[in-house]
Each structure stands twice: as structure tokens, then as C-alpha cells.
Amino acid sequence: MSRRSKSVVISGSVAMGAFFLICLLPVAYMFFATFESDSEIGFDAYKKVLFQARQWTLLWQTAVVALSAVALSLLFGVPFAYLTVKSDLPLRRFFGSIYFIPLIVPPYMIVFSWDRILSERFPLGPWLKEMFELKGALIGAFPLTAASIFLFLSYFPLVILLTRSALSTQDPSFEEAGVFSVSEKRLRRGVTLRLALPGIVTGATFVFIFALSNYGVPNMVQANVYALEVFYQFKTAYDQDAATASAVPLVLLALIPILFQRILEGGRRYSSPRITNREPRIVPLGRWRIPALLFVTVFLIVTVGIPIGMLLWLAGGISSYRGALDVEGLGALPDLLSSLKYAAAAATVAVIIGAFMGILAARSRKLVSGSIDFLSMLPFAFPAGVVGIGLIRLWNRPGIFDVVYTSSAILIIGFLCRFAPFAFRAVGAGLKRVDPAFEEAAEVAGVGAFRRLFGVSFRMALSGMSCAWIIVFILGLGELGMSRLVSPPGIQTMPLRIFSLIHWQYDNYVAALCLLLVGAALLPLVLFYLATGKKLEIR
């Protein structure tokens, strides 16, 4: 039922306009531009690019890499989430607090770390090379496998995050209704995980999209996938139309899981009738307690302990950090500050737009609400390279456009394009849980429209908004692919700096800068936890 006031409609519409301008228009314009009358190629670009046999190989490889990363994330992520939420696993709260660390380490840094682990300095690499009878570099020998594994190692926390949220908010009475006559195994499969399915699928969708659009990892392992192709067409071949045409399969591929996820989430058959504050029902592991503990511990050692440990080892003492930041050394402090500034700006704008769009969706009829939800997820299907090209094609022109294009604003807009859907989702989910009656109570008491919004609805969804801000901030802080395309001369971000340093073998500085970036990303998380006692959560 629609229970929205005029102020909600007006502010929501303005937010929708801003969303369209910032997030949808660049990519929409990019595609339309190829059909403009003065365009050199038009349809020909699509024909030329899309009907090459090479494109189909690329499409296949891209899909395989992304799907493998998803499969691995599900294989390890779902049991991990179940064990840390629903079982009596020892130290489960601790495990549930550290699994997301890889998410705040930029993926190319995960590759960097593992590349050094697998080097001749340590026994693992030579041993593997001997096993596979390789003479050259281990990673270079299996680029697609390596890309899949590194993308999994970078993005699996998304599956755990969403699955944990779905499991921890599930009403325990759904399981209790079955415990009288159904075995734990059937109950887990038929009820617990089945009801958590929308969360699991959303997590898998996020991993798929991120894996699909990641530029840093395939670049470093030399895996031939679409994200690299788009970048190559644009930056190396300087062919805008070919780059745009190359982006089409990528966008279509990304749209498939988004549509599937929307259908699944929209279906009442899978939606839990309400979210509960009751503690989840804990299932005793019995004789599986020690094997489960081993699984979780080894998994975290491999995914968190080893890469972070390697970075700490490479960075060495405090002199590396000082040298990386000092003017006398690399002088990367301004880059770090710039990254913090742009990421914070993007996160703030995303939360503001998300809040007004979210309240409009929450107070609208199902059709409008569903449409807003779908539209807000759409930019998620645009990979970094696509967004970058779209921004260049739209904003690289004289006048006011050029002011934006040559300033840091273009980076902030880029971050928004890429990561704002996360904010819209987290803020929207929070606002949907606020009963409109709370606002109506204030309205009846004569409280003005904006005070009602800010003092009641937004205040009650503050936790979701904070999570949204943190997520966009973290993702913005590590963004590379789009930044490489649109970063104006003289404006440098930390990921750009790190990425260029990787190729110069400054391992200690690279590791130090990366750890500083991780520390900066951790800061709001720690502050959020100290202020609310809650962990990061999105639904």
C-alpha cells in the first residue's frame, strides 16, 4: 500500500533524477553515442566486434572465470556462514568478525601478496612448480585458474556477509516447527538454507559482478577476459566504439544474475514474513565440532592470515611506512588523503541519494517500489571499464562538462556509478523495515515533513545507512579499473599509485601502502562497532 507524503515524493524524485544523471546517463549515452549520425562506425562497430570468433572465446573465458569464483565462494562461504551463525563452533564470534578482511584489501594486492608467497623465496611455489612440471612462472601458466582463485579470495566475504545476514535474521520458529519430526540435515537443507536462499543468491550475484568487471586481477595474471578487452580497446587501440561494443556482452552477462536475483527476492515464496530480533537457533555440531573448527581456521589462515601476514612481512619495519608517505621517500601521503577524501565524498553522496530514493521505494506501491529497486541495482551491471568509457564520452566536452571532467569530481562520480547500488540496497533495506506508522505518529503530532524524515525514518535506519556509507567508502578506497581510465592529470589515488609501484618491484613500499589503505578502511568499521556494538551488515 502507498503511504507516502508529498515531501517524500518530491525529495525521492529529485534523488531519482540525480541517480539517473550520475549513474545511468553515462553508460546509456555511451551506447547511444555509437548510433549518432556523426559516429564513425555505429552498427558496424557492433558487427565488427560481436561477430568475431575471438569475442565468443572471450565471453566464454570471462563467464568461466566469474562463475568459478562464484562456485568457490559458495562452496566455502555458505558452510562458513552457517557454522559461524548457526552452530556451537568454538570462537565463532571471533571468526565472524575477521572473515571480511579480504574485502578491504584491493584484489590486485591479494594477487601481489600471493605472487610473493609463490615466489622462489618460499617453498610452496617451487613445490607446486615441481608438481606441475613447470619451468616458468606458476601464476602465468594457468592465467584463468589463477584469476578465478584470486577473484574468489578477494570477493568470497560477500557471500559470507549476505548469508550470515540472512541466517541471523531468520525467525528461529521456522526451524523449531520442524525439529519435532524432521532430522537436522533435512531441516538445514529444506528450511534454514532454503529460506536464506535470497541472501545467498545476492551474495553470489555480487561476487559474479565484481569478478566479471575486475580489471586489476586479470591484468596481473594476464587472463584474457572482457574487462581487460574493454580497457585494451579504449586505452591501447583508442577505439571508443569498439570498446563500447565490447562492453555489450559484459553488461548482458552481468544483467542475467541481477534479473534472477530480483525475481527471487521479489517472490513471496522465498521471503521470510518478518525479520526477528531473536537469537538464531544454535545447532550442536557434536563430533563434527573439531573438523568444523579445523575447516574454519584453515580457511581463514589461507584467505586472511597468509596474505595479510605476507604484506606485513614485506612491509617490514616502520621505516617502510614512513618512506612510503614522506616527501623524501615516495611521498604518497597526498595520494592516501585524496583517496580518503574521494571515497568519503562518494559514500556520503551515495547515502544521501539512497536515503531519499529508499524512502520513496519503501512508501510506494509494490510496482513502483520494485522498479526503483531494480533501477538502483542496474549500474551494478556496468563494469569498471564500461563506466569509465561512459564517463569520458559524456563528460569530455567543453563548458561545464569539462570542469567536472578535469577535476576530482569525475572520480567521485565514477565511484558513485560503480558502488552506489550497494548503498541504495543497504539504505533501502533499512528504511523498508521502518514501520510507516512511526512517521505517521509524528505527522499526527504536527511534526514537519523533513523533521519526520530525519528525526524518525532516517534516524531509525541509521545503522543501515552507516553500513552503506562504510561499504561505499571501502570499495571506493580500493577502486582501480575505472580510476585508471578517468583519473585527470595531476590527480592520483592510492590504488593508482600502488598499481604503478607493483611493476617497479618496490615490495616494501607497496606492502606498506596497501596496509595503510587497509588500516584506513578498517577505521570506520571499528568506529561503527564501538558506537553501535554491531558488525557490518547488508541485506
Next chain:
Amino acid sequence: MARLELSQVKRKISPRFMVEDVSFVVDAGALTVLLGPSGCGKSSTLRMIAGLDKIDAGKIQMGERTVSAEGIHVSPGERNVSMVFQNLALWPHMRAVKQLRFVLKGAGLARKDRETRIARYLDMVGLSDRRRSYPHQLSGGELQRLALARALVVEPSLVLLDEPLSAADRSLRGRLQKEIRSIQKQLEIPMVYVTHDQEEALALADRIVVMQGGRVEQIGTPRDVYERPKNRFVATFLGSNNVLQGTKREGDFFDTVLGPVVCPAGDNGLTSGLLSLRPEALSVHEDGVECVVEASTYQGGRWLTTVSREGQYFMVFSAVAPDAGSRIRLQAVGEGFLLQGDEDGPGT
């Protein structure tokens, strides 16, 4: 099934609240209602019977078998009980027939027998034609029937119902109460039913266990607890009631502020105490004592009038609504009941 017995059951629910010394018996084939205000411990007691929560002390026995005691906790799946939850907990992703099939699959029945049994229980609750529906496609009453069918289909030895009708409107509630009672009698299956609704308890129960503050206040038939409340709480919780101070005069007669009241249970040696006197035991009579009318509320066919005398308030039913401020004379025409262990002041 054999009877259920709770002896001195105790469980700490929160730092400030615990269920203590809960003892009662549920006889085979009987419907026992746990009645009390919100937060009195009745649902917690039900969850302990189900095995969903462990007990800290005491004992729960099902027939000869101890299912909960110190160091003993039989899991819910091994107690042969089933439960209908307050929120019904119907799985949103399963059709009606699947809800029943899902709980029945582990019962070791041949497929044909299983399907026959499912059909029988769906028919019993009147949902045969809705077997392919998902919960979101069913009405409120159908949802409640489906939850009941799911609990019954495994043919448990005890069914536990945790305020299953709390979300239903009054007319639906009345209809479903009759259906539950009829199915219970037809199957001769013992049920423990939790509610905070006195009318529902009186309508359904063979026996009522009244609880307050984590303790059992009184156990008895509906008539017992209504007509012979043990203490002030039970007297006032079960319907409208007047509680007034009485002093024994002679025989069964007690002197009260409303004149003499007959209390047949007054032979327990007490010479004074609190009496409970239902509004229907008072009548307007010219030989009665004079009271001031404070207010009247329409009760459908009659008025419940509140009067005052000597600073105390009392309720009486009347055919017409007397004007507020007017004076009427009241006389006790029915019997009162002497409450136990209440030393506090009189009043309603």
C-alpha cells in the same frame, strides 16, 4: 498417550525473571490451558515441555519417561510432541501439502500411506482443496488450520499450542476454537494450549493452569478457577470481579461493606479475609446498601455498572444504565468465595 507431568520445574529466563516451581499434570486426552498475562512464563513453560529450552531444575515426565531433569534433556525430535507456534511458522516456500509431507517424510511410512494420511488431515481441517497453495495464498483461518494439520499429521502423543489464535479476529477465533476442540476430542489427543485470553481458556479447557510471575497460581476446571479463585490475582484476572474485605459472622455469612455475603467455603477457620464476589452475584434491591453510580459500560444485552461505597469501587450488571451520580441499593444475591493468602486491601 500417557500423561504429562511437570514437577517443580525451574528455569532462569532472564536476569530478572525465572519460571519457578511449576508443577501440573496433563491427563491423557485432556486439553489443558496455560493462562496468564503476557510475560508470566506460560510460553517458556511450553517450550520446556517441547524440549526447545532446557530446564534448570525439577522434572518433566511423559508417561513413565523422564524427558527433562537435571542432567537429562531429551531432544524435541525424540519426545513425540508437536507444536503450533504463535506466528504459525509456516514455511513460506512450501505448498500446503509439502508442509505436511516435509514433517512426515522421516516417519518411516510407505509413500502411499503417507499421502493417505496427509489427505486425511488436510480434509480434517478443511484444506483439501487448498493443498497446492502457498502460505501467502491462504487466508488467516486457513493458515491456522494448516499449522494445526502440520502439527497433527505426525500423530504425536502431545500437541502444544502457543497462542495460535492470537492474531485472529473475534469471530474467526470463536470458530477455530470450536474446530480445535472438536478435533482434539475426535482424536483424543492431549493438548497444552497457551493463551492470555480468559474467554478462550474458559471455552476450551478441561483444566486451566493460571500463571503469574513465573509461578502457578491455581489449577482447576474452568468452573473452579472462575467461581472459586484461589487468590486476588486469579479472581481479578478471570473476568470482572469484586474483591472485598469480609468478617465472619455466623455460619457461612460474612459481613462486608456491601452487607452480608454467603461464602460456603468459609469453614477453614478464618474469621476474616478477602472475598471474591462476581458482578452477577450482586443485584439492585431495595433492601440493599446504598452505593453511588460512577459509570456504566454497555456489554451487549446488559450494562456493567461501576459503583462506589466508602471509597471502594464495585461492579454490578444491570438491565438499564443508571445515571452517573445517582444512588442505587445493592445486595449480594449470589455466593462469594473466600480468597487465600491475600492480606492487601479490598476493591475491584
